[in-house]
Structures are given as C-alpha cells and as structure tokens.
Amino acid sequence: MASSTHICGICDLRNISKPSKIWCSECDEGLCNACQEHHSLSKATRQHSIIPIAEYSNLPSDIMQISQSCCKHDEKLILYCKDHENPCCGKCAVESHKQCKEIVSLDEIIKNAKTSVSFHETEATLIELIDNISKIRNAHKENLTDVSKKRKAIELEIKKTRLRIDKHLNKMQKTLTDEIHGVCDKESEKLRLSIKTLDGTEHVLSEYQMKIVNIKKYASDIQAFMAIKKIETDVEKEEEYFLSYIPEGKMNIVTINCKIAKPIQAFLNQTNTFGDVGIETTTRSFALSHKKSMQAQMMLPKVHTIAIENITALLHKRVNTVSYNVRGCCILPNENMVFACFDQNTLTFMRSNGSKDATIRLPAAVDLAYLEADKSIAVTSSTETEKCIRIIDLQNKKTKKNILVNTKNFGIAAFHDSLVYCTNSNNIRMISLRDELVKNIVYAEISPFAYVETFQDLIYYTNTKTDDVTCCDMKGIVKWRFKFENVDLIPYGITIDNTGNVYVTTGSNNVIVISPDGKRYKELLSSRDGLRNPIALYYDRKTNTLLVSNRSKDAVVYDIVR
Template sequence: MASAAHICGICDLRHVNKPSITWCTECDEGFCSGCEEHHSLAKATRHHKTIPIANYQKLPTDVLEISQSCPKHDEKLILYCKNHEIPCCGKCAMEGHKRCNEVINLDDIVKNAKTSTSFQEIEERLTEVVDNIKEIQKEYRGNITTLSENRKQIEKQIKEIRFKIDSHLNEIQKKLIDEIQEVEETEIKKVRQLVEKLEEKEINLTKYQSSISNIKHHASDFQAFMSIKQKEQDLSREEEFTQSCLEGDKVNTRVITYNIAGSIDTFIKNVQRFGEIGVEIKPTKAAIQRRKKKQAQIVIPKIQTKNFENITARLQLKIKTTSKNVRGCCILPDGRMAFTCYDTGRLILIKADGSKDFEIKLASVVDVSKGTTEKTVIVSSNSENGLSVIDIQDMKILKFIPVKSGCFGIVERNGHAIFCTKSELKILNLQTESINTITTANLSAFPYVDTNDKHIYFTTLFNPSITCCDFQGVIKWAIKNTTVFGGLLGVATNKDGFVFVLSRNSIVLISPCGKQSKTIVTSDNGLKTAQALHYDKTRDMLLVANKMEDAFLYKVDLQ
C-alpha cells in the first residue's frame, strides 16, 4: 500500500490529518472528500476507478498488502513477463527481462482477471470445498451419535453373551446338582441296606452269645461237645460277612467325589476378557463433490522439467542374490537389502556391503516392503492370498493378514500397506486390518506399486501400462504405449514424482507429468530378465534385481 488507508494521502503529504472516504485502486491511495473531487476532475485521473474506503477495508490483509509499485525501483508496475510469471516496472524490463519474448502490458493481462476462467474456477472450487466441509461436518456430527449407538449396541451384545453364559452355567449346575442328589440317594440306600443287614446279624449273634452262655452253664459235657462244631460253622459264616465289610482292618465307607471339568478350569484361567474393542475406519456415503470433468479447465502451473534430461544413474554395487526367481526387492532403513525368491519361497536379506545376512522360508512370496518399524518388513503372497509381517530381528512371522485373492506389488505408507491384486489396488490399515479398494482401473496380472505420499503409481505386466492416481483412485495420467514399454514389472518413484519402471531389461525414467520418458539403465549395464525395482527416497538409491543371481545398486543424480 502507498499510504495508510484511513488517512487521505494528499493531505498527509501536506501534514494535514484528514480521514479518507474513497480509495483509488490505480493511484493506490485514499482521498478525503475535497481531494477526491479534485482527483475525479483532473485530466490524468478523471477515468481512475475509485471505491468507498469501507469496501476497500473489507479486502483480505494479504490483498491489501499487494503493492502496485516495484519494490526495487519504486516505480509503478506496468508490464508483465509471461516467461517469469511476474509483474515488473520499465526498469525491471530493461534490466532483467531483455531476453524474455513475452513481456506485455500489465493492463492487458489483468483487465479480465475477475471474469477469467481461473477466477471463476477459484470461486467454484471454494464453494465446492465449503460444501464438502459442511458435508464432512455433518458426517462427523452423525458419527458422534453413531459412536454412542455403537457403545450401546456393544454393551447390549456383552449383556446378551453374559446372559447366555449364565444360563448355560445355571443349566449345567442344575444337572450336576440333580446328579449329586441322585447319587446321594442311591448310596444312602445301599448303606441303609447294609446297616439293616448288620443289625440283623447283630441280633442273631446276640442270640448265639446267650445260647453259648446257657450251654456253658446248663448243658452236659456231651451236649456242649456236640454243639460246638455247629456253632463254629455258624460263626465262620458270620465272620465271612463281617470281613466283606472291611478293607484290610478298616471299614469301607462311601464318599461322593467331584472333579471339575477341564474345560471349566481352562475357561477360568484363559478367558480374561469378553472380547477386544477396536476402531474400524469405514467410508461413508457422504455426497462429496469431485471435480473430474472441470479439472481440464484448471490452469496448471508449468512443471519445471529442465532437470529431466540431466538425471543419471551411477552403479555403486553389484550384489549376488543367490536366487532363481527374484520378484521383489527393497532397501531397508539400516542399509540392508531384502529380496524375495518366488520359486524357492525365501526372503533373503543382504548386508549393505553385499554379503549375505540371513534368509527366512516363506510360501510363494512376491514382493517386499519395509514395515512400520526398522525391525519389520511386509511381504505379499500370491498362492497364500495375504500379507505377512516379518520380524527380521528375531527372524519370525509376527502375523499373517488374509486377503480374498493373491497379492503382488506392495508398499508401506504411514501405517498402511498399499498393495495390488490382479484386479484391484487396495489399502490396508496395519493396525485395524481393515481393507479398502482405491481403484480397479488398469489392473491385470503381476502389478507392482509405489507411492511418494502424493500419488500412487502402478504397472501391469500384460497389456503393459503405467498409471498415476491419487489416494481416492482418481486417475491423473496413464501411459499405454507398447512401442515404448513392454512387459512392465517393477515401478518406483522419488519424492518429486519422477517415476522409474522396468521395461525390456531397461530402467525407463518418466517425468512427473507423464509426458516425457528416457532410458537411464540398459541391458548393457548387466540387466538380464530384470524383475524387481525399488527407490530409496532418503538416499536417492535405485535397487534393481535380475530374475537370477545378480542385483545392482545405483546412485541417482538429480542435477
């Protein structure tokens, strides 16, 4: 701004403090009522457009700070350089834009700014973003209600499970108590029968005692002699019965016993929770507006591709993989390299110096990616239909996540695994294990995938193509050129969006816009049936592996 908006610029120069009532956008100055009248009558300024100062002050701060004067020469900006996309004054044009062939009048380029397609596009996009935010807010407010409903539903399920458990325990408890009572009655009956028999025996033996006493005192010796043998026989029978009631010298008694069922004991020891509580992220049916058809109207800034032709790859290391069919590879954060051997079902780790570290036996592994921690990797499996998280420190499988179809290319991003089946590009939350489909376009057998956090890039082997899409599955560009590409396998990208693909034993570099391509590594450099490719975005290192035996590590120079 040339002057403070609330003070008349002309009066201020005369050291008179008067409030401004209008603002001239061309003079970039405010005027009081008297100066405004003079400004509107003067020949040089009578056609200038003025606005009420109140309206001017409604403009955003960043717009108010835009000056119409050159900050270097303090002259009015009158020209616009299309080559550099900046306004300039006459001196700037002479000093810094002599070689520019598109320096035009600033008035010519700004006069239709408010009615231009770009301005209209901004208005439409802003309206769309506001509408989308309102829709998202609506969904999230609804989510607050659904979370409460989720809790109530889960609590209801827990109570139902508890009721079922209680009912089942009450039922088996009743059965057991009934069984105990039945056993008790049966055993008491048996013992009573024995007691009755013993009482009968006791009466008989008491009679024998009385009989023996009478014989002893009143019978003759002959009578006593003749009765002894019979009494001995009777007494032997009674002793045999008495002995049958003994175990050694002890009387046998009946005791009801109880052994707790093993499953009950296991239940008490092992079941510590009713279940696990988790949070699953699910897409809603919110009516979010997407700008697909209108995207072609947006003015896209020019992508600086002057470095494209200068990008090269220098060989740093040749590695022996000892593999017969490498399908995937990656460079780990500690510098080690991981390779998957499809035929022998092995995950092979190679040290940074090229020497072998160790290997793990796995079934039909296809691709490998770094994991969520430095000690884990994730591998995809075709025949096993799933992904495995491997602990490369303890050399064991931490968990297997099943998928409904065979898995091929895979890359980890912010706790998610982006992976390909032969018909879908999917994303997996490694914590909740929820899976969502990104797109089904341009997919076929043996696809590979990589991402730079802005876009996702994937290739297909048959009907070879390389596709770039965003994380909502909107295709940004796709190349289906069989004359340039053949048998596309590995794909990798750097953080700037330059894409590397394996094609016909060569590494082809593709520009971020998908319109330029060139070969940076050829079969002359040792590539022979190359099938796996990985780009280390922190070190700018490119790892490529042949189907058998050899792999190569390149340093990519981004000049």
C-alpha cells in the first residue's frame, strides 16, 4: 500500500496526522474529509472510485498489502509484461523488459478480473470442496457409529460363548476383548483424525470464500487480479490434496469382526485362542461433486518456451562461502543464500552482500528446498544415523521439526505442500507436510546423491548410474529422458527456470541447459566462467538469476538473459 489506511496520505506528506475517512483505490491511499472534497473536485481525480475506509478495512490484510505502485520506482503500475507475467511501471518497461515481446496496458488485463473465468471457477471449486468434505465427514461419523455397534455385538457374542465353556477360557476371553478394544480404538482414532483434518480443510476453504466475497466487494481491480492468482493456486493445492484423499471418488470403510473358533466347544483343551480379530475394509462409492479441471484465466499466457540457443549468462557477483563439498544451495526471497556443506556438517547462511549471516550444524547435509508457506527450508542428510528430513526455521536458524523417513536421502524439492526427495532405496518419494504420509513416485536404480526438481506438475531428476536426466509426471510416468551418450558429462545438480529449461551441473566443470522437450542441449557455463567442480545450483525464477556453487570456497551468481 502507498500509505496507512488509518492516516490521510496527503496530510501525512505535510506532516499532519488526520484520520482517513475514505479510500481511493486508484490513488492507493486514504483521505480525510477535507482532502476528500478537493479530491472529488479535482479534474484529475474526480472520476476516481472511492469507498468508506470502514468498508475497505474488511479486505484481508494480505490483499491490502498488494500495492498499485512499483516498489522500485514508486510509480503507478500501468503496464503488464506477458513474458514475465508481472505488472510494471514505465521505467521498469525500459530498464528490465526491453527484450520482452508482449507489453500491454494493465487496464486491459485487469478490467474483467472480478468476472473472470478464474474467479468464478475458484468460487465454484470452494463450494464443491466444502460440500464434498461434508459428505465424507458424515460418512466417517456413520462409520464410527457402526464400528462402535459392531464392537458391542462382538463383545456380546464373546460373553454368550463364555457362558457355555468352563473357567479354562476366562483368561483367553480377556485377552481377546482387550485386543478388540485396542483395534477398535486405533481405527476410531484414525477416523477421528480424518474428520479433524477434513474440518481443518473446510475451515481454510471457508476463509477463502469469505476472502473472495470481500475482494469482490471492496478490492480494486488490480488487487482482485493479483489476489485471485494466489488464491487460485492455494485452492488448486487444497483440491489436489482432497482428490488424493478420495482417489477415483472412493474411500475405505472400516469395520471390525471376530470369528469364534469352531473347535472351541469340542476341543477345549486343544484350543489356545478365544477368537480371531480382523479388520474388514470395504469400498463405498460416493457421488462427489467435481467439475472439470479448473480453467486458467485465459487473458494470461501459459509458459512461453525460450529457445536455449538464446540463453546467455552474465556474471553478477561472486560469494566467498568458505565451505567445502557444497552439495545443495538456494536463494531466499530476500536474496540471501543458503549452502549445505556435506563435509563440514553445516548449513551456511550468507547475506546478499556476500557476508556470512550464520552457520548451524547439520550432520551430512546434502540438499535443501525453500518452503514458502512457513518461511523455512527442508534439508536432507545421508547417514545411517540421520534418516530424517529437517525443517529449519529461517528466522531463528533452528530446527523446528524432524521428519523421520527411515531412508538415507539426497536431492530434495518442494511441491505445493509436499516434499519430493531421492532415497537410497532405489526410488523417489513424496511426503506430505500436512500428515507426513509418504508415497513412492519413481521406482528406478537411482544413484547416491541423485538430485531432483519440480516444475508445474513434472518431476526432473539426475542419475549418475545411467548418466541421464529424466522428466516424469507425478505418477512416475516418463515424459522424456536425456542421455549423455558420447559426451564426457555426468549429471549432478539440477534446477529449472520459469519456462521449463533444465540446468544441470556435470562432472566436467560446466553447466549445461536442456530444452523443455529434452531433445537439445548447450553448454552455458564452463571453467572459463569461474566454475570449479560445481555440484549444487539453484535458479531463482523471480529474479532470473542462477546460483552455482563450486564444490569448495566460493559460489557464483549469474544473470540469465533470454
């Protein structure tokens, strides 16, 4: 925002504090009564749309923070770059978008934001998801009641059987009853946890509903345009999680049963168990509401492919990491950097100006991934005693959580609210950060220190055993495989830019870039550009910069020009 919502922006510039009474979305500031009168009479502003400050305050705080002015030049955002999918001011267009082919008026882009397909699709999806959650929750409640009834029926059967047999079976009866209670309680707890998870998801979706209602009522067009993109992404994540919860519209219904052993009445002395407790799971179909996959807002382009022949790297800066055997790195949103130092058993934090910020000890740290949702990083390690993924809080530089995964782990990448990581068990796995459920995605003979990256709904990974780079979908189905045949190159680290080009470090002191279809490649950087046995690299898709860490002592940041 240009100014506080509570203080008149014009008076504040005159060092006068007056409370704002109305909000002008085009000026992006609040106005007091006196300034409002001048604002309504001035030729330049008389046509501006204003709303009472009390109504504007109904907007969520994160929507209010969406500025309508360029944060770099403090000028109004008037243009939209389709190549970078970002609004910009006139100066930005000249300084940073000279090579961009599609610069259009921002007004044309945002004029239908609140009535766009994306807006309506998101609202409809929220309604459907909440309705589906209600159906599943009710089914779980019914199942919970059935389990309780079945438990009582089994207990009654046990007691009736016990009356027909002698004291010899009393001890076995208690053992079986306890077992039934244990199984029932365990399954009931799972159902309660599922209900709790659904309640939490429903609450989040309801908040998005209220947020959209307030955006439609009170947000400016650009705020609505920028906000719905974020909300749409979040809702897609919630929808994806929900659909994975009920694959193909089916869910497991749990019941318990107990079969009394037939020989028990005739052969009391030969029977050592009172009965068998089992879990019977049946599948019930649900008529879930589910529209077609959400259509993207058609006024914005999808990813534009950039020919790798046009990609060049310009030296931006060098950073003295004072680290050895760096296996992983990344650039944070504030342009600070993090390096995983395998030999030194440390995680090194560097400021954007090249000075050291902090160092924390992490045994056998291999790779790391930035988690935007909670401003933290996930770090893998590869020792028998460190079979976990650590979540590091970026604010206090301390471990906030250890996720046990029972494997030695190497490359790691973030994907929505999950992590994709390479293991020493010849597979690539995905773990949900919500409930820590793990599923296998890729089954292959994957080498130690294999690296992985995600882009859109695809997974890319390197393999030094087979000397190739593979692209597959989230089910592990291979889309393409690039083999380094007749080339003295060994693939190590991997990262993806915002157009799908794949950057890979190799065993020949260079970085190559592979086309999005996996058919072509070119050498982008070599030892002539300051590379010395690099493994780790990271592409910052917001700033179009490439961080390449030499295996020891320093790292290099390049500006990628396309």
